[in-house]
Amino acid sequence: MQTKILTEFVTDPQQHRIETAVSRGAYQAWEKVVREIAPDDLIELVKKSGIRGRGGAGFPAGVKWGFVPRQSPKPKYLCCNADESEPGTCKDRVLLENDPHRVIEGMAICSFAIESHQAFVYIRGEFVLAARRMQAAIDEAYQRGYLGKNIFGSGYDLDMVVHRGGGAYICGEETALLNSLEGDRGVTRIRPPFPAVEGLYGCPTVVNNVETLSALPSIVNRGADWWAQLGTEKSTGTKLFSLSGHVKRPGNYEVEMGYSLKNLIYEKGGGILDDKKLKVVIPGGSSTPMLTPDKIDTPLDFESVVTAGSMLGSGAVIVIHEETCIVWVTELLAHFYAHESCGKCTPCREGTQWMYEILRRIEHGRGTMEDIDTLLDLADNIEGNTICPLGDAAAVPVISSIKQFRDEYIYHIEHKKCLVKSDFRLR
């Protein structure tokens, strides 16, 4: 079965140009939507496809759009979340750089469904090429009348703006993204109100991930049923997985939801680097709990990964082999969260830094036995008590690594060194 849907043409270096894209069917779905489908029907269609958000939380896209008030005196906005900064994740970049017209078409379809006339794509600042390609593609789309005023003579207007971030992981969180887009510091907002009701500039706003939106042209072209029969019952369609770390063939792989973790690593990825033994897999980006090799048969869909004790997250599968110190890995991740905390709420601002400092102490041979329980308790005091999920995410690696590798922590503290030294060199 054909599973390359979103990434079908990404390897073609010409695909980012509008002639190439259009010759392969780009904007057909868009034209169909504008000419033939009413916004309400479009939302129904997307609901029926069952597509769930690809940005991490897996919320059904159609349902989210349904929260946007139909009758609103205020304008409505769409923000495409292209802040992709979750460690391990680099799937959106592939689409932005190589098939920008698919992203634009997806954004246009969503805008039409929620009756928005301005859409923003928030691209992380470091993705310079992606921003250039998107801007060029948007310009081309304006020239061909796919964007701008009176699209396809329908009277529908749509503007699209590329907004570049400034280097802050938290700006991928939807409310921080909105603040950042408004020109404020990229700190989060409490919810409710949810963006669908009060988002950008206080107006109803949908925030969707690049991948989520990029699936829309195919869903419109080939039908909700077609998409729904791909994948599993509750996790429909295909998903992009960024396979990285200790594998022979790292890369972005688009497979059907429910594809097994084992096959991803061993078939697509060619197995563990240097034929070492697998130690642990982080299945959904750095914010998801680690899975040990006994979970290798887990199907990669939202439900199964939860059953296995983790989360599908952004679909970043990070493979870690036996010669890796788990304390070192956790310290690395803890440093990341401390560095990226927006600083608004207390548990995350103070707790992430504190956890990182304890882990650094342990890693450098200055840990005490109490540290382990302190870490667990601090993580517990953060988890669930913060404004946004970054706090929870920071607690995750600490809790999951201690739960699964407590012995290694103890060894580290007793012997003041790693059980296995992670000395990875350039090749």
Added chain:
Amino acid sequence: MILSPQAREKIVAAAKQYPQVKSAILPALHVANEEHGYVSDQMYREIADLLDLKCVDVAAAASFYTYFPKAPRGRYYIQVCRNISCALLGARHLSTYLQEKLGLKELGETTPDNLFTVVEVECLGSCTTAPMMQINDDYYENLTKEKVDQIIADLKSRAPGR
């Protein structure tokens, strides 16, 4: 006036894209950074004046992000990804290798010829092509020692005055 007329024009044009001018702060910072390689207090003030915004908003927003250095840096700003996927494939070694090669004692330092500054940063979203680094706008991926040697040699030869 530090920002050139062209830069100012770009900033004003960017502001027109948004329903509210304040949204143009990030685009303005990018324009300033592209032109100068850093964004100073004086530039914050110029941006604020140009867009009729409060200076405090520009400065406070700028300080939140890591992308806009406050002081000049080398012609080639090398950001080495230090996060998990790259770390698993030698990122730490990559940055020490660069430091040794360029004779830098610490991260954040600039070579005496003002060509290179090396820093470590968090995940750059290139995890499947680790280890990697960003030099100015460009990503350099799947790095090996030979590749790094080649890249540095190329950049040196491209630099003016060679």
Added chain:
Amino acid sequence: MADFEITIDGQQVPVTKGQTVLEAAQAVGIEIPHFCWHRHLVPVGACRICLVEIEKFPKLQPACATVAGEGMVVHTDSPQVIKARQGVLEFLLANHPLDCPTCDQGGECELQDVAFKYGLDYSRHQEPKHRFLVGPESTFDDLRIGPEIIRSQNRCIHCYRCVRLVNEAFMEDDLGAYQRGCHTEIKPPPGGEIRNLYSGNLVQNCPVGALTSSDWRYQVRVWLTKQAQVICPHCPDGCNLKLWTYHNRILRATAAGNDFVNDGFICDVGRYGYQFATSPDRIKQPMIRKAGELVEATWTEALEYIKSQTNTLKSKLSGSGFFGLVGESSTNEEIYAFGRLLRRVIGTNNIDHRLGRKRKLSLGRQVVERGIGSDTIEYADIEKADVILVIGSDLHAENPITALRVKKAIRQHGARLILANPRPTPLGIRAAQVEVIYKPATEVMFLLGLIAALISEAGKKPEAIDLEASPIEEFRSKHESSGQAAAICGVAAATLEKIAATLSNAENIVILTGREVEQHPYRDSIYLAIGNLQSLCRSACFAPMPTDSNSRGASLFGAEPDLLPGGVSVDDKAGYEDTWKGPISEMVGKDTIGILDAIAEDEIECGFIFNTDPIRVFPDGNQVKSILEGLKLLVVIDSFMNDTARIADVILPLSSSLETEGTVVNWEGRLQYSQAAIAPLFESKPGCEIIELLADHLGVKFNQPTPTDVYREMIQFLNGEMPAQTQAIGREGVLIKSTEKKAVPDLADIKYTPYSEDNQYPFVLLVGNADHHRGTLSEKNDSLMKFTSEPFVGINAAEADKLIVANGDLVRVESRYGKVVGKVTILKGFADGQVLVPDNFIELCPNLLMGRQEKVDLVKLTKM
């Protein structure tokens, strides 16, 4: 009225729709700790100390940001809540320096209080504490971030109250949060300082000792102090202050919570303006002029001297040879007793308090009879208004707390502020929807233009306004269109139309005027025009802002020649004679202008000046001085040595307003009680005691040496119920309503006369307040002098270029009446041909340049 109930810790708690769980709990006395929540700010749910358990919610919820929903079951002390709360506290304390022994906040620190009550007695944090250092070499984190504010970032708990107050409540721009995560720092913008007029509120509202003010730092432990509730003496807003004293020294002032009035805030002038009490200018003991020199004397000597001199003069003159002037910052009791002294003891009705104005002092008959400006408006009305029209007032500088209420109306329900002034004012940049700059002295034309535009607007929407009520045809025949008026006042017709449209759509309009109108030669015409404007709007109230802290009390308690306490005409004096146990003079009293003229004509030879300095405040100070020098006997009762005191024959040292209790009336007409914060300093005596002594020496004993005694007698002359004791006056005070009359329009009486220009004196003189100054009292406070230390001569860049001067260069400002010298300051947005001089500094008093009869004061500038 409660809309529904929720359950908190097993207790049924009533909730009004929209209330948060925290607010509902607070209302019934259930305590939920909070840091980032502030009742004037939008909840941000940042600190997480208020987390509570709500049944059916998957996670703990911040009580401060969770709107109570019907049937919610909340637990504030479940094991889960207690653990989370202790966790948050442990996080907050992890990097906190715990330098409590040397922290000024100790004893009033919210972090201490919450930790004391809910925290653990140990910490697991072993890492080196994160330190914010001020510079690369510093080991020390105190950073001065404003003239009076010091920041200790290490103590900050990141509640962001300060930054949010600056943004949301004050609409200022001098503080922000920088960096992110645990490096987040609170700072002014690069190269700047916190200098906004409300900056001290940041210190007061910081829950910890991260922001402290230099006046209070390291002075005393807070629990050793005493506190007094005082009404701020600096402006007619009437803010409630709490003065903190230690051994009869005032160490700081804070805002006392009073939602009727200042809503928990005060401006910096009030906050730091207590230092005048110990100013070197204080008059420390009585003085008598002997052989041309003022020499120190005892109270007995001074009083005896006054007695003998007065008796000599009295045998020669009738009561009409005497006068009294009283300052508008005196208390009601002082004003009442002073009036009684003059009318009953000395036998004269020559008494006045109106010194800042020239030409016409009393309101014209048309204005009074039509009841214009007599609407009773409270702060709460401003808060509710949907359109606020401010004319001729630098509201920010003249009435800072009123300005804050305007901002609150804007913030809470998008009220629109329309500002009309001859010059740009700070509120324009910060909060105004429309800022109109009209040509000096054209207020009347601006208003006529607005009326014309309103009439044509009403024509479009006949249902909106009762056209019948307005004599429109008559108006049309006189003033053709808004276009004509626009040309004269310099405001675009389109702007007038825009404002008219806003006004005609509004449900609740509040109109305020300030100093520029109050001091205007055509004040009455402006009032009449406003009265007409009111009648064209659905609901518009108008309050003219008085000039000084107790101006309203002064006119209410008998300090105008023709009015006895309670506003009763002198003709109806019988009741007063009963109470005062003796006759009141029959003569027609003179007002300030009449008094000065009479002195010049030698009709008046003796005067008593109580707590004011006419030479400094009345127009043409040089002339006032030479007139007063002609007196046979001048008795000055004041706290400070000033120009008038310097020419006095006898000076009696008056205790300052902070050393005496009494009541005052703010702009709303709210009578409030002010305690004495400290005992009288030096040999000074409180006003009521001095007046009693004078009365006694001049032959009538009232036996009312204290304000309480005077108050008890005084209130019988007020309409309505008054608390019998000053102490019984509550937070709300007593709102003294004017006899409300519906404003009746009559366009016929509005007159506009242009002033004639003068080539020799090409500039129009405008007078205002310098930043952090108000009136003549503010320069006696060191803290305020840190904000602006000297006067300036403000002109625009074009005029500066013409004069070839730059910022700081000296210029001479000269009129027909006098000249002064000052440093140039270039002002943005200022019109050509205008010059602004603040009247807060003794070195440069703009009143020297004013002519008593001039409609507009014209001056010329010369480079020095």
